Amino acid sequence: xxxxxxxxxxxxxxxxxxxxxxxxxxxxxxxxxxxxxxxxxxxxxxxxxxxxxxxxxxxxxxxxxxxxxxxxxxxxxxxxxxxxxxxxxxxxxxxxxxxxxxxxxxxxxxxxxxxxxxxxxxxxxxxx
Numbered sequence: 807x808x809x810x811x812x813x814x815x816x817x818x819x820x821x822x823x824x825x826x827x828x829x830x831x832x833x834x835x836x837x838x839x840x841x842x843x844x845x846x847x848x849x850x851x852x853x854x855x856x857x858x859x860x861x862x863x864x865x866x867x868x869x870x871x872x873x874x875x876x877x878x879x880x881x882x883x884x885x886x887x888x889x890x891x892x893x894x895x896x897x898x899x900x901x902x903x904x905x906x907x908x909x910x911x912x913x914x915x916x917x918x919x920x921x922x923x924x925x926x927x928x929x930x931x932x933x934x
Contacts, residue, residue: 822898843898849891850902857883857903858910867918873925876911883907 822843861883865875884904891900 850899854906861911862914
Protein backbone atom coordinates (compact mmCIF):
# COMPACT_ATOMS: atom_id res chain seq x y z
CA UNK A 807 0.00 0.00 0.00
CA UNK A 808 2.80 2.44 0.89
CA UNK A 809 4.60 1.81 -2.40
CA UNK A 810 1.44 2.41 -4.41
CA UNK A 811 0.71 5.54 -2.38
CA UNK A 812 4.20 6.85 -3.05
CA UNK A 813 3.94 6.16 -6.79
CA UNK A 814 0.62 8.00 -6.96
CA UNK A 815 2.07 10.87 -4.98
CA UNK A 816 5.05 11.13 -7.32
CA UNK A 817 2.76 11.48 -10.33
CA UNK A 818 0.42 13.90 -8.57
CA UNK A 819 3.23 16.09 -7.22
CA UNK A 820 5.02 16.20 -10.58
CA UNK A 821 1.87 17.06 -12.48
CA UNK A 822 0.84 19.64 -9.92
CA UNK A 823 4.25 21.30 -10.02
CA UNK A 824 4.29 21.48 -13.80
CA UNK A 825 0.78 22.89 -14.14
CA UNK A 826 1.22 25.27 -11.22
CA UNK A 827 4.38 26.58 -12.82
CA UNK A 828 2.73 27.01 -16.19
CA UNK A 829 -0.23 28.78 -14.64
CA UNK A 830 1.57 31.28 -12.41
CA UNK A 831 4.93 31.71 -14.15
CA UNK A 832 3.87 32.83 -17.58
CA UNK A 833 7.13 34.79 -18.02
CA UNK A 834 9.38 31.80 -17.29
CA UNK A 835 10.98 29.89 -20.17
CA UNK A 836 9.05 26.77 -21.17
CA UNK A 837 12.10 24.55 -20.58
CA UNK A 838 12.23 25.61 -16.92
CA UNK A 839 8.54 24.87 -16.56
CA UNK A 840 8.91 21.42 -18.11
CA UNK A 841 11.76 20.41 -15.80
CA UNK A 842 10.27 21.89 -12.63
CA UNK A 843 8.21 18.78 -11.77
CA UNK A 844 10.97 16.21 -12.41
CA UNK A 845 13.42 18.30 -10.40
CA UNK A 846 10.94 18.31 -7.50
CA UNK A 847 10.73 14.52 -7.69
CA UNK A 848 14.52 14.17 -7.79
CA UNK A 849 15.00 16.49 -4.80
CA UNK A 850 12.21 14.79 -2.84
CA UNK A 851 13.51 11.27 -3.51
CA UNK A 852 17.13 12.10 -2.73
CA UNK A 853 16.41 13.98 0.51
CA UNK A 854 13.84 11.40 1.61
CA UNK A 855 16.21 8.49 1.05
CA UNK A 856 19.09 10.32 2.76
CA UNK A 857 17.05 11.28 5.84
CA UNK A 858 15.34 7.88 5.97
CA UNK A 859 18.70 6.11 6.10
CA UNK A 860 19.79 8.57 8.78
CA UNK A 861 16.66 7.74 10.79
CA UNK A 862 17.35 4.03 10.43
CA UNK A 863 20.67 4.16 12.24
CA UNK A 864 20.51 7.15 14.58
CA UNK A 865 20.18 6.48 17.46
CA UNK A 866 21.40 2.98 18.07
CA UNK A 867 18.57 0.56 18.79
CA UNK A 868 20.07 -0.13 22.24
CA UNK A 869 19.88 3.53 23.28
CA UNK A 870 17.64 4.09 26.31
CA UNK A 871 15.69 6.96 24.63
CA UNK A 872 15.58 5.38 21.18
CA UNK A 873 11.86 5.96 20.59
CA UNK A 874 12.04 9.66 21.43
CA UNK A 875 15.06 10.27 19.21
CA UNK A 876 13.61 8.31 16.29
CA UNK A 877 10.44 10.37 16.59
CA UNK A 878 12.50 13.57 16.80
CA UNK A 879 14.57 12.68 13.74
CA UNK A 880 11.51 11.89 11.62
CA UNK A 881 9.60 14.94 12.81
CA UNK A 882 12.49 17.32 12.27
CA UNK A 883 13.24 15.75 8.90
CA UNK A 884 9.66 16.34 7.82
CA UNK A 885 9.81 19.97 8.93
CA UNK A 886 13.14 20.53 7.20
CA UNK A 887 11.82 18.92 4.02
CA UNK A 888 8.57 20.89 3.92
CA UNK A 889 9.93 24.31 4.85
CA UNK A 890 13.21 23.83 2.98
CA UNK A 891 11.43 22.86 -0.21
CA UNK A 892 9.24 25.95 0.11
CA UNK A 893 12.34 28.06 0.65
CA UNK A 894 13.95 26.85 -2.60
CA UNK A 895 10.61 27.10 -4.50
CA UNK A 896 10.17 23.37 -5.07
CA UNK A 897 7.19 22.89 -2.76
CA UNK A 898 6.23 19.43 -4.01
CA UNK A 899 9.63 18.01 -3.06
CA UNK A 900 8.92 18.46 0.66
CA UNK A 901 5.82 16.29 0.79
CA UNK A 902 7.43 13.59 -1.29
CA UNK A 903 10.57 13.61 0.86
CA UNK A 904 8.46 13.21 3.99
CA UNK A 905 6.67 10.15 2.60
CA UNK A 906 9.90 8.59 1.34
CA UNK A 907 11.83 9.17 4.59
CA UNK A 908 9.12 7.51 6.67
CA UNK A 909 8.99 4.57 4.26
CA UNK A 910 12.78 4.08 4.21
CA UNK A 911 13.09 4.33 8.00
CA UNK A 912 10.13 2.00 8.48
CA UNK A 913 11.73 -0.68 6.30
CA UNK A 914 14.67 -0.99 8.69
CA UNK A 915 12.54 -0.72 11.80
CA UNK A 916 10.36 -3.58 10.53
CA UNK A 917 13.50 -5.76 10.30
CA UNK A 918 14.13 -4.92 13.96
CA UNK A 919 10.74 -6.36 14.87
CA UNK A 920 8.57 -3.26 14.82
CA UNK A 921 5.30 -3.55 12.94
CA UNK A 922 2.72 -1.00 11.86
CA UNK A 923 1.85 -0.14 15.46
CA UNK A 924 5.29 0.80 16.73
CA UNK A 925 6.17 3.31 19.46
CA UNK A 926 7.11 6.07 16.98
CA UNK A 927 3.76 5.73 15.19
CA UNK A 928 1.99 5.88 18.55
CA UNK A 929 3.86 9.07 19.41
CA UNK A 930 2.85 10.67 16.11
CA UNK A 931 -0.74 9.54 16.65
CA UNK A 932 -0.82 11.15 20.11
CA UNK A 933 0.68 14.33 18.76
CA UNK A 934 -1.77 14.48 15.88
